[in-house]
Amino acid sequence: MSSVIYDRVAFVGLGLIAGSMSLAMRRDGLAGETVGTARSAETRSVAAEINLVDRVVDSAAEAVADADLVVLAVPVGAMGAVAAEIAPHLKPGCTVTDVGSVKQAVFDAVLPHLPTGVHFVGAHPMAGTEHSGPRSGFAELFEDRWCLVVPGPEAAPAAVKRLETLWTALGSSIGRMEPKHHDLVCAVVSHAPHLIAYTMVGVADDMQRVDEREVINYSAAGFRDFTRIAASDPTMWRDVFLTNKDATLEILGRFTEELFALQRAIRTGDGDHLFDYFTRTRAVRRGIVEAGQDTDAPNFGRGTAKE
């Protein structure tokens, strides 16, 4: 049986991540009360209708009042403004966390606003789907996934531990790291792959000599795998790239270098180079399946058993 970890939890932003956290916390009794708000009146109204949090309120200031844990779950580019807005209303000694995909930029935007005695502990659940908005959350999202925890410089060890206890209760394993290293790791496993998928989908959509029906009908030959992550929330991803600029550009530079080497192998007919490269990448897939981070079912086990 789980027990209450925070008496009151406030969510600023009610999208996929906040919604999934709230649903899991309420199911397992991890919070005394969950309170939530969102900038858009429609999101607030949907959240209230589907009972996403115990109480929906109209402003971030109102949401954080008397909260023991404040979860910033807005696009990274909006974190600074939210921090400024809530700062005067925070309960002394509370913990503020975020669920953004970038950490150094969040530290830079949020920390200057927080009063002394408030503990800032960043968190980044390595889980998600291509869906977004208040209806997209589900309590099991974080099970068997990892959550990266990035403590602020003045967070008390007990506050960090408590947040890690919450994420463990949500089903995740914890990886603790520094903001810079976090941003580099995420550039590799998430940000660069997303940009590349967006690019490939854009190119296909743009090919004038191949018509759109062809691209769509024949997508099961590989292309459709790219379209899932290229369907992710545009605002969130715009902010990720603008705020994790250096690491993303570094990985994209490495990617281009490698792509050019493979293009050269194709042009010169160097089959051994291609074969060796493709054999090595196969092993990475095996590692991911063995670590329980993906299914071994053909085509991800998509849809019905027939795939």
Next chain:
Amino acid sequence: MSSVIYDRVAFVGLGLIAGSMSLAMRRDGLAGETVGTARSAETRSVAAEINLVDRVVDSAAEAVADADLVVLAVPVGAMGAVAAEIAPHLKPGCTVTDVGSVKQAVFDAVLPHLPTGVHFVGAHPMAGTEHSGPRSGFAELFEDRWCLVVPGPEAAPAAVKRLETLWTALGSSIGRMEPKHHDLVCAVVSHAPHLIAYTMVGVADDMQRVDEREVINYSAAGFRDFTRIAASDPTMWRDVFLTNKDATLEILGRFTEELFALQRAIRTGDGDHLFDYFTRTRAVRRGIVEAGQDTDAPNFGRGTAKE
């Protein structure tokens, strides 16, 4: 109830595609008899053990004897040698087809060997999984997918029709096209995406400042989607790139151009460009889901219901 379309069908090569064809044809009685062979003794022995075809034989020459349909299901780079080997043994008036991912190169390699009166009709089922080998096939692979049919210049219309009847019976819709256009379409929907996925997985595997455990553990943040297609058969894909060189390099050129434009937008902080691009790619995903070519379930509905 289906009825026999070809009295005897010979498979040269017994991997994912041939195995799936044979299983479906036997289940539905579409062939009087299926005969198969493979270069490797181990593949032949597995195929016999799991009863993949009615009869396993030791050579391609033996397999095609008296066959009404001969299916070349070997890597594209091996098609020419197989055609030379079987040519003297083909039944007059039979149909030869292939299931390769490239068509102009297959035409160039195969057609010169075939005797007059033999009908060559290329086919390319736009379906597959990341698994390969004689154990990877399943009868439902082609259901609700497309099969591209590329008739040779001297194939009789009735021979083309008959092969299309087979593919329709296997559950696929038919798209008929010229070899050059086929190769361009496949460069867009399949070949370029595969090379890009291979590249991204290679880069991640190679990042010295991010350890391998990190890449694997945190892969659910996007990267793992790339690893599925980068786990495809290395020999098959080496041959695809070497034989569809021009179209693949053309699409990769377009891809790089677009990637550079997005990199520039990141570097200069042009959020509008990124947002607009990401909004457009979202619509492509919607089209694919609406066309029944992918699932709308979050994360492809991977694994258990919890994702």
